[in-house]
Amino acid sequence: MEPLTEKQKQVLQFVEDRLRVGKAPSQREMAKHFGLARNAICQLLDYLKKKDYLEDSGGHRGLRLSKEYLAMKKATEGIPVVGRVAAGEPILAVENIEEYVDLKELFQPSEKAFILKVTGDSMVDEGIMDGDLVVVEPTSSIENGQIGVVLLDDEVTVKKIYLQTSKIALKSANRAMGYKTIYIKKRGGKNARLIGKVKGCLRVL
Numbered sequence: 001m002e003p004l005t006e007k008q009k010q011v012l013q014f015v016e017d018r019l020r021v022g023k024a025p026s027q028r029e030m031a032k033h034f035g036l037a038r039n040a041i042c043q044l045l046d047y048l049k050k051k052d053y054l055e056d057s058g059g060h061r062g063l064r065l066s067k068e069y070l071a072m073k074k075a076t077e078g079i080p081v082v083g084r085v086a087a088g089e090p091i092l093a094v095e096n097i098e099e100y101v102d103l104k105e106l107f108q109p110s111e112k113a114f115i116l117k118v119t120g121d122s123m124v125d126e127g128i129m130d131g132d133l134v135v136v137e138p139t140s141s142i143e144n145g146q147i148g149v150v151l152l153d154d155e156v157t158v159k160k161i162y163l164q165t166s167k168i169a170l171k172s173a174n175r176a177m178g179y180k181t182i183y184i185k186k187r188g189g190k191n192a193r194l195i196g197k198v199k200g201c202l203r204v205l
Contacts, residue, residue, distance in 0.1 A: 001051060001052055001053070001068060001069070001072060002051040002052075004048075004053070006188070007034075008047055008051075008053075008182060011034070011044045011045070011048065012033075012048055012053055012054070013029040014030060014033060014144050015030075015048075015054065015065075016041065016065065019063075019064065019065065023061055024057075024061040024063040024064070025061065026061055027041050027042060027045070035101050035130055036151070038129060039099065046065070050150060052066050052069065053065070053066055053068075053069045054066055054069070055067075057191055074121055076163065078098045078100040078101045078102035078176050079101055079102075079113055079114055079135065079200065080099075080100055080114045080115065081097065081098050081099045081100065081101055081114070081115040081116075081117065081133065082096050082097060082098070082114050082116050082117070083096060083097075083098040083117060084179065098117075098145065101115055101133070101202075104113070112137075112138045113135060113137050113138070113199070114135075114136055114138075115134065115135055115136070115202070116131045116133070116134050116136050116149060116156070116158070117131070117132075117160055118130060118131065118132045118133070118134055119131075119145065121174055121177065122157075122158075122159070122172035122173070122174050122177070122179050122186060123147070123158055123159070123160075123172065123173045123174065124173065124174050125173035125174055125175060126147060126160070126173040127201060128147075128173075128198075128201050129203065131203075132201050132202065132203050132204040133201070133203075134149070134158060134188055134198045134200070134201050134202075135198065135199045135200040135201070135202070136149050136197070136198060136199070137195040137196050137197055137198075137199045138195065138196040139194070139197055140194060140195075141198050142163075142194060144161070144162050144163055145160055145161075145162065146160070146161060146197050146198075147159070147160055147197065147198040148160075148161040148163070148195075148196065148198065149194075149196050149197070149198065150170060150192055150194055150195065150196045150197040151192065151193045151194075152182075152184075152192050153191050154189070156195070157170065157182075158198065159171055159172060160172075160173060160181070161194070166185065166186055166187075167183050167184055167185050167186055168183070168184045168186065168192070169181050169182070169183055169184075170182040170183075170184065
């Protein structure tokens, strides 16, 4: 479906909220709510119909959500699964999202949480295996020893994070393989950014 402008999103949300409690708003009500002329509201609704978000159901308040939009909403309920994270791109950019997973019964994630696919065996001693899905809570701070997700240049790594005086230590959890700890200088080191902390792990069988 075609993307919406910010104003189109606001009008769609207003219509959706009103439909949820009973009936669609009239154009007069929308014009008053948004402080716009009725012809401007009419134009916005026309765009929403052309983009297949709304459709006519007949009558003075004849608006309803389209089948296409309802199908899209159903498909995108849950937490987004990020297949990759590249430097300079928003984590939840559309091109990074592969699917959505509903985890409401297992976790109580925030609206900003996302799922990241793990590659490699560096965290097996913490129960995180190659191919697992980790639930990530975005944050800019983390406590020593917590498992976090860090963006190093254009690569993402999941490690135990330790904050030291002049550097940050990213430690693996695989004694058998003996992976070396990655040290990042707080100043003048690699381009590193904390993305979030790991809140849970899922295994797809």
